[in-house]
Amino acid sequence: MxxxxxxxxxxxxxxxxxxxxxxxxxxxxxxxxAPIESVMGPIQKIFYFHVPTAWMLMVSxxxxxxxxxxYLFRGTPGSDRVALASAELGILFGICxxxxxxxxGKVAWGKYWTWDARQTSTLLLWMLLLAYMLARxxxxxxxxxxxxxxxxxxxxxxxxxxxxxxxxxxxxxxxSVVPTLDPRMRPALYLSTLFFLTLWGVLxxxxxxxxxxxxxxxxxxxxxxxxxxxx
Amino acid sequence: MTRLIRLLSTRIAPPLxxxxxxxxxxxxxxxxVTEASQPKTDPSxxxxxxxxxxxxxxxxxxxxxxxGLGRANREIEELRRRVDAASRSA
Numbered sequence: 006m007x008x009x010x011x012x013x014x015x016x017x018x019x020x021x022x023x024x025x026x027x028x029x030x031x032x033x034x035x036x037x038x039a040p041i042e043s044v045m046g047p048i049q050k051i052f053y054f055h056v057p058t059a060w061m062l063m064v065s066x067x068x069x070x071x072x073x074x075x076y077l078f079r080g081t082p083g084s085d086r087v088a089l090a091s092a093e094l095g096i097l098f099g100i101c102x103x104x105x106x107x108x109x110g111k112v113a114w115g116k117y118w119t120w121d122a123r124q125t126s127t128l129l130l131w132m133l134l135l136a137y138m139l140a141r142x143x144x145x146x147x148x149x150x151x152x153x154x155x156x157x158x159x160x161x162x163x164x165x166x167x168x169x170x171x172x173x174x175x176x177x178x179x180x181s182v183v184p185t186l187d188p189r190m191r192p193a194l195y196l197s198t199l200f201f202l203t204l205w206g207v208l209x210x211x212x213x214x215x216x217x218x219x220x221x222x223x224x225x226x227x228x229x230x231x232x233x234x235x236x
Numbered sequence: 237m238t239r240l241i242r243l244l245s246t247r248i249a250p251p252l253x254x255x256x257x258x259x260x261x262x263x264x265x266x267x268x269v270t271e272a273s274q275p276k277t278d279p280s281x282x283x284x285x286x287x288x289x290x291x292x293x294x295x296x297x298x299x300x301x302x303x304g305l306g307r308a309n310r311e312i313e314e315l316r317r318r319v320d321a322a323s324r325s326a
Contacts, residue, residue, distance in 0.1 A: 101294075105289065218312070
């Protein structure tokens with residue numbers, strides 16, 4: 006099988022996985038070495054991985070929405086596979102953001118969850134991705150277009166999540182906190198974001214590989230059944 | 237009908253109007269976080285817990301995908317054996 010053979014794509018994948026492993030070891034040290042924020046204290050360090058995971062949720066949703074749009078108009082199975090893999094990563098990074106945020110909130114606000122506009126809209130976005138996965142898992146091939154429409158709806162929800170802190174009065178810090186960050190804190194955030202972006206790319210490639218193997222398996226099953234019927 | 241209108245206007249409408257008037261007040265209520273009310277909690281378990289959760293979630297995801305890949309590859313091998321057997325019997 007072509008998908009099982011080793012080739013240049015495997016080499017790229019191994020290099021990217023190695024970079025991710027190095028990041029896994031390096032990023033915590035960089036975060037620990039970043040200065041302690043004067044008001045919130047050490048709990049602010051959650052920021053360095055809570056923000057990138059939330060961004061990866063948004064990136065995943067936008068990629069899933071874009072791929073679904075392509076699938077709806079052109080019907081390319083590859084776009085559908087990208088949408089599925091990306092939506093799955095959105096659920097993964099979404100749960101990371103939804104868990105790390107309240108842990109910060111418990112120390113900073115005294116409460117894990119306040120039904121703040123950013124928290125609530127992020128939870129809704131995450132639940133939309135979950136609805137997409139449920140439609141894909143239990144709806145069968147007929148539900149693929151319905152799921153694609155759900156992914157589009159999720160992608161349209163991303164600006165709402167991003168601007169929720171500006172539209173409504175919330176406890177959650179504004180999105181503009183990043184440009185106003187102390188210059189000594191920026192390397193930790195930027196490196197952490199770069200690392201999470203690499204991790205996202207590696208996981209997407211890995212998940213797409215599984216989908217390609219499954220597609221090849223489905224084709225092979227049909228070919229085998231045809232061959233056995235002919236015999 | 238007149239009794240119903242009288243009932244609505246005297247018994248139901250006044251408390252309903254009072255409730256609706258009170259709603260914006262509830263919506264504006266919030267619990268201000270002052271320095272004194274901020275809990276003096278040790279943040280280390282929260283920071284380590286958040287970072288640990290992310291890594292456990294990613295590792296679990298990688299294991300689930302790896303198992304799916306292994307299962308699909310085994311099924312492909314099984315199908316190949318069936319194809320070989322079918323071609324030999326033919």
